[in-house]
Amino acid sequence: xxxxxxxxxxxxxxxxxxxxxxxxxxxxxxxxxxxxxxxxxxxxxxxxxxxxxxxxxxxxxxxxxxxxxxxxxxxxxxxxxxxxxxxxxxxxxxxxxxxxxxxxxxxxxx
Amino acid sequence: xxxxxxxxxxxxxxxxxxxxxxxxxxxxxxxxxxxxxxxxxxxxxxxxxxxxxxxxxxxxxxxxxxxxxxxxxxxxxxxxxxxxxxxxxxxxxxxxxxxxxxxxxxxxxxxxxxxxxxxxxxxx
Numbered sequence: 202x203x204x205x206x207x208x209x210x211x212x213x214x215x216x217x218x219x220x221x222x223x224x225x226x227x228x229x230x231x232x233x234x235x236x237x238x239x240x241x242x243x244x245x246x247x248x249x250x251x252x253x254x255x256x257x258x259x260x261x262x263x264x265x266x267x268x269x270x271x272x273x274x275x276x277x278x279x280x281x282x283x284x285x286x287x288x289x290x291x292x293x294x295x296x297x298x299x300x301x302x303x304x305x306x307x308x309x310x311x
Numbered sequence: 312x313x314x315x316x317x318x319x320x321x322x323x324x325x326x327x328x329x330x331x332x333x334x335x336x337x338x339x340x341x342x343x344x345x346x347x348x349x350x351x352x353x354x355x356x357x358x359x360x361x362x363x364x365x366x367x368x369x370x371x372x373x374x375x376x377x378x379x380x381x382x383x384x385x386x387x388x389x390x391x392x393x394x395x396x397x398x399x400x401x402x403x404x405x406x407x408x409x410x411x412x413x414x415x416x417x418x419x420x421x422x423x424x425x426x427x428x429x430x431x432x433x434x435x
Contacts, residue, residue: 203355233417233418234419234421235418236418236420236422238421240356245406245426245427245428246348246356246408247423247425248421248422248423248424251411251419251421252421257411287355289356292418293417299358299370299372299373300348300361300416300418301358302355302356303355304355305355
């Protein structure tokens with residue numbers, strides 16, 4: 202079981218908006234920055250959101266991040282078929298002295 | 312351009328050892344913490360280990376503590392993962408990743424970029 206909890210899957214149609222949740226605890230999400238990663242089929246993960254809500258250069262503003270308490274959320278608007286991928290949240294756990302990842306969420310764009 | 316190139320993966324018998332390498336280029340290697348993250352076939356990402364830019368601080372997942380050793384050679388711009396007492400559940404693609412902004416192992420900035428990964432298969 203992953204330390205961070207994500208829904209296993211979400212789906213939506215092209216053009217719609219989807220959100221992916223990431224639930225943690227006071228020792229990880231509650232006090233540390235959350236980052237999000239996109240893993241396209243057959244590829245290595247890439248950084249999508251860092252420091253809860255910042256986008257690296259080159260990441261479109263259709264992708265957004267937020268955090269409240271011990272939960273973080275990834276939002277994707279204007280869904281495209283190319284957004285079909287696995288999405289992971291991650292952060293540092295100060296009690297474990299370890300990085301922790303969510304179990305991943307498979308996004309299907311119908 | 313920042314590049315990370317893993318090597319050293321392969322087939323190894325249970326109980327065996329393997330050393331992974333990650334050759335880095337395009338940035339001042341010693342200025343950034345580095346990470347190993349693995350992904351078992353069909354499964355999610357699992358953090359394995361991390362090392363600070365200087366190499367003085369290291370961290371391990373409980374699942375590999377005492378069996379794996381992370382190290383770095385800042386003169387050679389290379390990250391290593393020595394894996395001993397390998398088990399079947401260590402079978403995975405192993406990715407190296409760079410801290411986006413920091414020499415310390417921390418959450419700020421995230422992990423960016425990631426290498427393409429190297430496959431380790433533990434089987435008799």
